[in-house]
Amino acid sequence: MNLIGYLRGIRALCEVDAHGSYSAAADALGLTQSAVSQHLAALERETGLPLVERGTRPAALTEAGYALVRHGRAVLGRLDAAALELAEIAGRRAARLRFGSFPTALTTFVPAAIARLRTEHPTVALSVVDDHMQGLLPRLVDGELDLAVIFDHATLPETAADGLRRIHLFDDRYQVLLPAGHRLARRRRTLGIADLAEEVWIGGRAESVWFQIVRHACRGAGFEPRTSLASDDYRAVQAFVAAGLGVAVVPGLAARHAPPGVAVFGLGAGAPVRRICVAHVEDGFQPQAARAMTGILQNLTGRPASRVSAAPAAPPRT
Secondary structure: OOHHHHHHHHHHHHHHHHHOOHHHHHHHHOOOHHHHHHHHHHHHHHHOOOOEOOOOOOOOEOHHHHHHHHHHHHHHHHHHHHHHHHHHHHOOOOOEEEEEEOHHHHOOOHHHHHHHHHHHOOOOEEEEEEOOHHHHHHHHHOOOOOEEEEEEOOOOHHHOOOOEEEEEEEEEEOEEEEEOOOHHHHOOOOEOHHHHOOOEEEEOOOOOHHHHHHHHHHHHOOOOOEEEEEOOOHHHHHHHHHOOOOEEEEOHHHHOOOOOOEEEEEEOOOOOEEEEEEEEEOOOOOOHHHHHHHHHHHHHOOOOOOOOOOOOOOOOOO
């Protein structure tokens, strides 16, 4: 089996995994169902292992199939990026940017960056993915995104994905949300996280990345937060606080649009802080549009742009 055939088989396997059937994979690839079956059969002969469970609906992969898809997506992403780079060099394709961000960045500083990119580089074909960290990091590593605004923290080992270059933009310090009539809201001073030890909390779900950071800070102050309600929607968290159902500690970006009935206080001692970064694959092709967007983000957030990151996107040849 030659390399081209091997790659065709991997691409077919990835599409079966993504769509759950041979027919849907064939539609996505522009092939017949018979061709997809042939590619997969050849790949199974080459590996000597079954890759797809027989007789399951939707189609399910074997352990070997999932392993090959995990590595295959990264390989295909790099090859697609290489084809894009060659096309941009040859002037056959306009600049493209596949950009991702987590929600609170999208509702605060990212729109201004997108607007500036469109003003300064109007020919760039821009697509934006709104996702949480658990989705953004694999998309970056697999080559589905060229660039993403992410955050990291020492307590989140899952955010330390290998092979990513992170460019620090700013530190996002968590803040306290109190019901407007709360006794602590009358102190008119910066609070310490230990001041909230006896309070009832509005938290996040067990797997919430943002609340893992909060819980770590609370434990560092010697207590476990007593949560009465949990949500990963910051609007719901703020609504619960406004209704007097508890207090919350949320990222500063999430506290910028607090509704009536919520008092926002800075946190002093023990305040958790997450690092906001823009990231791309360390050794992958970074389109000129991605370098331009990195420079724009650094400029808007007050970070000095690096010589590489600040390079503007050159207009495509027509």
